[in-house]
Amino acid sequence: MSLQASRNISRFWEWGRKIICVGRNYADHAKELKNAIPKEPVLFLKPPTAYVREGSPILVPLYTTNLHHEVELGVVIGKGGTAIPQSAAMEHVAGYALCLDMTARDIQDECKSKGLPWTMAKAFNTSCPISEFIPKERIPDPGKVNLWLKVNDQLRQSGCTSQMIFSVPYLISYISDFITLEEGDLILTGTPKGVSAVQQHDELQAGIEDIVTMRFTVDRQDH
Amino acid sequence: MSLQASRNISRFWEWGRKIICVGRNYADHAKELKNAIPKEPVLFLKPPTAYVREGSPILVPLYTTNLHHEVELGVVIGKGGTAIPQSAAMEHVAGYALCLDMTARDIQDECKSKGLPWTMAKAFNTSCPISEFIPKERIPDPGKVNLWLKVNDQLRQSGCTSQMIFSVPYLISYISDFITLEEGDLILTGTPKGVSAVQQHDELQAGIEDIVTMRFTVDRQDH
Ligand SMILES: [Mg+2]
Ligand SMILES: [Mg+2]
Ligand SMILES: [Mg+2]
Known part of the structure; x- marks a missing residue:
């Protein structure tokens, strides 16, 4: 049996090799952090070790005192490609996942002010909680779904992907011009306002309309 | 046959999931770019699609006019781990590779001044040329090997890993405190001065003493 044959896209987090994240893709969120509205997508990476699934906690790194939630639509790549035109982009999508882009905001602010990469703020273990895989058919238009997130039953984020500055096909085309996309890659498409x-001990619930919900608890890193 | 069983560490670039890079790890290089000497390692990520092997060209992205070479010792992880103590770090090393951290310096400067992540400057296709795998036994002390790089037969970089600010065991321990290391991961340990x-059409040759050499040509991205 080949390596290829043992891959199941509905468990992309076990073997996928990239998580590409888009920052400031909702104008209202860019404004709440006092950032400029970007002319081109702002991209950063998380490693696959950032994935965490329901049943395991989100861990607060020891070095942060301001860990933020960012609820985002994740796009799972089913067919790889380079320089994918926007018109063909949706053919490369296998499905979706609801994702959190957990962010050490204090560290990110420090990195921004010092001109340093965002790795410590964005790429730590458990910085990418994800839902189950959502087959493409269940979201006919990724540009028109509502995302929400509650902390301890209080609604904090609620937004529609129609508010995105750069659409899913635009992002796939833009990224694949310089980073080849592969089967199992995940693109996080940005967060609406309300981060x-x-x-520790908080409970996060998030969902996409009636399509998926997920629940995570927050704990401290213990070493 | 399991996914695990089909992995061969000497072809880590085909299945490894992370490339973790250390910036400013040689004081003379930090100085040549007018950067402060870091108190903690500066870390950033490349995706596995950045790998390029001898026989394929390094491609200059369309958006840069100042693509720099940085010759670096790469450390290949053989045994994964979290919060690895420095004293055990070398047990997690399977071997090494000679690597180039290709960097769009103009884009990196722009990212630094705007407080943006370094993805466009560091993570593009072919931004991580690598040599063959070097088994651990061939480099008894990774803190005492000489690296060199020539462009069109002119020596540009020559340095010893003894000049590193943070040693290989320190880096493994530091990184694994917040990013779990996995088999097949690669750590790029920074570059000496001379970037x-x-x-287009330049020929790069690089080597580690009498242990390994590699050769790459430079071409333009064609779309
Ligand atoms: Mg980065
Ligand atoms: Mg985000
Ligand atoms: Mg470098």
């Missing part, structure tokens, strides 16, 4: 800090 | 721009 806020979480603490 | 410079390359152009």
